[in-house]
Amino acid sequence: MSTDHFFIELHRHSEAKLKILDNYLVPWMRKITMGSFGAERALVIDGFAGAGSYGNSDGSSIRLIKHAIDFCEQADANNRKRPQLLILLIEGNEENYQELLKNIYRVTSLDLSEEKGYIPIPDYPSIQISCRFGKFDEVLKSRLDNLGTRETLIPSFCFIDPFGFKDTPFEIIKRYLKNEKSEILLNFIYEETNRFITAKNEKVKAHMQRHLGLDDIDSVQEMVKGKSATERKQLIVDLYSRQLLDNTNVKHILSFEIKKDGRTKLILFYGTKSMEGLKVMKKAMWKVDDTGLYMFDDRKDPNQIEFQFTKELNDNALLDDLCDILTDSLSGKILSINEVEEFVLTQTIYPLENFCKKVLKKIENKDGFHNVTNKNGKRNRGTFPPGTVMHFK
Numbered sequence: 001m002s003t004d005h006f007f008i009e010l011h012r013h014s015e016a017k018l019k020i021l022d023n024y025l026v027p028w029m030r031k032i033t034m035g036s037f038g039a040e041r042a043l044v045i046d047g048f049a050g051a052g053s054y055g056n057s058d059g060s061s062i063r064l065i066k067h068a069i070d071f072c073e074q075a076d077a078n079n080r081k082r083p084q085l086l087i088l089l090i091e092g093n094e095e096n097y098q099e100l101l102k103n104i105y106r107v108t109s110l111d112l113s114e115e116k117g118y119i120p121i122p123d124y125p126s127i128q129i130s131c132r133f134g135k136f137d138e139v140l141k142s143r144l145d146n147l148g149t150r151e152t153l154i155p156s157f158c159f160i161d162p163f164g165f166k167d168t169p170f171e172i173i174k175r176y177l178k179n180e181k182s183e184i185l186l187n188f189i190y191e192e193t194n195r196f197i198t199a200k201n202e203k204v205k206a207h208m209q210r211h212l213g214l215d216d217i218d219s220v221q222e223m224v225k226g227k228s229a230t231e232r233k234q235l236i237v238d239l240y241s242r243q244l245l246d247n248t249n250v251k252h253i254l255s256f257e258i259k260k261d262g263r264t265k266l267i268l269f270y271g272t273k274s275m276e277g278l279k280v281m282k283k284a285m286w287k288v289d290d291t292g293l294y295m296f297d298d299r300k301d302p303n304q305i306e307f308q309f310t311k312e313l314n315d316n317a318l319l320d321d322l323c324d325i326l327t328d329s330l331s332g333k334i335l336s337i338n339e340v341e342e343f344v345l346t347q348t349i350y351p352l353e354n355f356c357k358k359v360l361k362k363i364e365n366k367d368g369f370h371n372v373t374n375k376n377g378k379r380n381r382g383t384f385p386p387g388t389v390m391h392f393k
């Protein structure tokens with residue numbers, strides 16, 4: 001891919017990634033700094049920070065800074081203490097890095113050209129920015145090395161948005177995700193991975209192994225041989241999801257497909273240990289158009305993986321789909337509303353909002369429960385308040 005003109009204009013498929021970031025960041029900061037975690041500090045890393053702006057739009061790094069500022073202003077408006085937010089920006093191209101420094105200055109009045117550590121924004125000193133020229137894996141490794149042996153990072157979110165597959169070795173992602181409350185949104189560069197996964201050139205093979213975290217790519221090459229485009233995609237998504245689940249403490253994976261001209265261009269992988277994070281990210285992804293969502297389920301046969309292009313279906317079709325999933329999967333079970341919500345959140349692509357309770361009401365109307373009770377007292381038919389327990393037929 002020619003990268004010279006990348007920052008001149010933000011293309012639609014790139015915009016989808018940034019919209020997800022926009023939808024996710026402030027709710028995530030709120031959960032981390034004010035939610036049940038109760039942490040006062042949060043770290044946001046942009047591993048491939050870019051120049052900070054496109055001709056027609058802000059880039060990811062400047063968006064992160066603006067969201068942090070918005071969040072502090074919300075705290076001011078509500079008479080709350082401002083949260084401590086650290087922002088680490090890493091950029092590996094000298095020209096883009098210089099442009100990024102200019103854009104940071106434009107937005108914050110911070111001159112980071114001589115600075116390597118975290119520097120507070122003058123008007124928002126609880127936000128501190130560190131901007132590093134260097135390679136993502138090397139800079140992140142040195143930050144993690146500096147933590148010492150027993151420490152873990154403060155709760156953090158890492159956006160990883162490279163140009164190609166050579167710059168995101170699985171090893172560093174694995175190491176980062178070993179930190180307690182760390183999560184990733186990774187642009188997996190599917191198109192290139194798919195193109196080069198069968199390469200015979202030893203150098204390319206070595207890069208692919210590093211990218212996928214494998215000692216040996218030969219068996220994968222054998223597996224993809226003769227497979228259709230869809231089967232290959234299923235195989236690759238399944239492989240990477242399993243790598244994340246087996247080698248890190250991540251508990252939930254969401255994959256998000258972005259197409260360009262009908263072809264799969266990017267697949268974003270979101271990995272988190274937190275159900276709260278998953279909840280917020282699902283909501284963020286559902287707001288973005290023309291894309292497919294896939295919920296990784298460890299127990300599913302890889303051949304069943306299919307991206308669901310939700311915007312192609314109307315709301316009734318989506319509700320019917322979730323209705324079928326719940327009646328099939330939960331048949332015979334007695335579950336509390338919390339357990340049903342957890343199932344919807346972790347085993348389906350559907351967010352809770354606008355889906356879960358509507359579908360339970362549908363099931364009740366179709367006489368799909370043996371009974372529904374509420375241990376806290378009476379309930380009205382078609383409502384599922386806390387304490388509700390239902391026995392699926």
Ligand SMILES: C[S@@+](CC[C@H](N)C(=O)[O-])C[C@H]1O[C@@H](n2cnc3c(N)ncnc32)[C@H](O)[C@@H]1O
Binds near residue numbers: 049060061091137
């Ligand atoms: C896809 S662009 C990032 C776009 C940015 N996330 C945005 O949305 O505005 C990839 C960026 O990573 C930089 N880059 C390339 N290799 C890198 C590496 N190994 N480490 C850090 N940055 C790198 C490129 O110069 C480019 O600015």
